[in-house]
Amino acid sequence: MGMAIYSDRDFEKFFREFYPAVYAFLVRYTGDAELAANLTQDTFLRVYEQREQVESIEYGKAFLYTTARYLYWNHRKHEKAHQNYLKQLSESEEDDYNFLEEVTREETIRILYAAIDKLPPRAQEVILLNLEGKDNNEVAESLHISLNTVKSLKKSAYVILRKLLAKDYYLILLMLLGE
């Protein structure tokens, strides 16, 4: 299923879905929230300019993160124009790995956060405590609810999470909203 970004409405959805992750990615790269916000904006502008080329969400995502890193590099190059160019080049291999690591990190958090965010509030709390490694008894204790309630909340949360974490979930969402 090819899912390009055809209209500005599609782009808006794309923007809203990925803005937080790209922003977080750039904050971690730059350590500067304001700079990160500006670079994130530039990143989306660049991708918007070439949106006809974005033939799938996967591709759009790859395009986003690569552009974000590229703009960050450019920024650094301007900052330290006098710095040894060769030295930067020899760092690029390690940098490639760090880049992949950072993208994986933000994507994991994005997917998880988006899914948990859509759960009912009570189920959300249960799942978050669960993520922190608490077992059912501990969860029941800290939320002041019965063990059975924890179990049934978890059960229904898992059914929802399974759907939200499926690979094509975002595509389906885009399609439904896009009609």
Added chain:
Amino acid sequence: MEELLKKRFDVARLFAKALAGELDESEAQELEAWLRESPRHAEEWNALRREIVAGGAVFDLQREGKRMVEKRWRKFERQTRGRQRILVWVRYAAAALVPLGLAFWFLIGWQPEAPRQVAVAPILPGTYKARLILDDGRQVALDSATHVRMRELPGVEVKAENNVLVYTNGDTIVEKQVKYNTLEIPRGGEYALQLADGTRVWLNAGTSLRYPVAFSGQERRVELRGEGYFEVAKDSASPFVVSVNGVDVRVLGTSFNVSAYSDEVVTTLVEGKVLMRSQADSVVLVPDRQGVWDGKRMTVKRVDARNYALWREGVFFFEDMPLEDILDALARWYDVHVFYQNAELKMMRFSVEIKRYEHIDTILRRIAETNRVRFNVNNRTVNVYK
């Protein structure tokens, strides 16, 4: 890079599912396999898991990003729509009052609307360069101008000269001490190496090789990532093993090329005999055969092996290869990025033989002459169109 990224998107989803306790059996196996691929993978996963277990702080940055979205989207709309309006304005102004139009243009501050035009380094072919990482972590940058001499172990001299790094075992008896060095070749680089046993190795762009300063023990083992051509010195008592992506390429004395930029391992044998072995499968190669490990099984192809070692003589040789593989090699050599208009383009097959010290345009033009595909080079990105 694009393929690596896509793999990482899959991994991220597996991570998320694993954290939520939603992995099914085949996904669990997939994740397991990826974690086993490299200790760094396992490290990465453990670090992330620790962060998640430590509490909700891991979500903080994205939560902050989410709070900003509304405002930022409105700004984005102004920036993209604003640009169209301003263009119209400028056109009217130009017809009537050019100077006023321009003044307006500067006053409103064009800068945020147009992505900044930046001076981009010209795209050049690779050169001789590498980074040597010594056993204690110190690093030495090597290029064609570097002449270095040092001692990593008593009796072993290390010398970088004329784009080759040479380890020489002197007369002194080497004490039983194992030290490792790593030679890393960046994108846009190449370098050659002679190991302490006399084995010669040519390393291609985007490659790293870890090896003992002096060999001792039952086998001579080195670890490769990327692509290297090996001329292994004969030593029937101690096999030479290239360990790459979970595959052992085991030889006694021979010449062969190993390429492993993705999860695949491709070994092409020029002379001698090699054994390619993973946990799951193994094959023995004779000259002019190519063994391919795709992560699951080994297959063997008949090829003209010399063609696969031409890169070290400064020639790109691709025979009936998917465009993606061809452009991946160019991307590493010229240090550029590649974007495809659509995924089908990647599967189109081409044959090209050309000098690799040429300008990248020459090579792209050669491929475009077939009229099946077009290129547009913008900054350091090669865009591929139908």
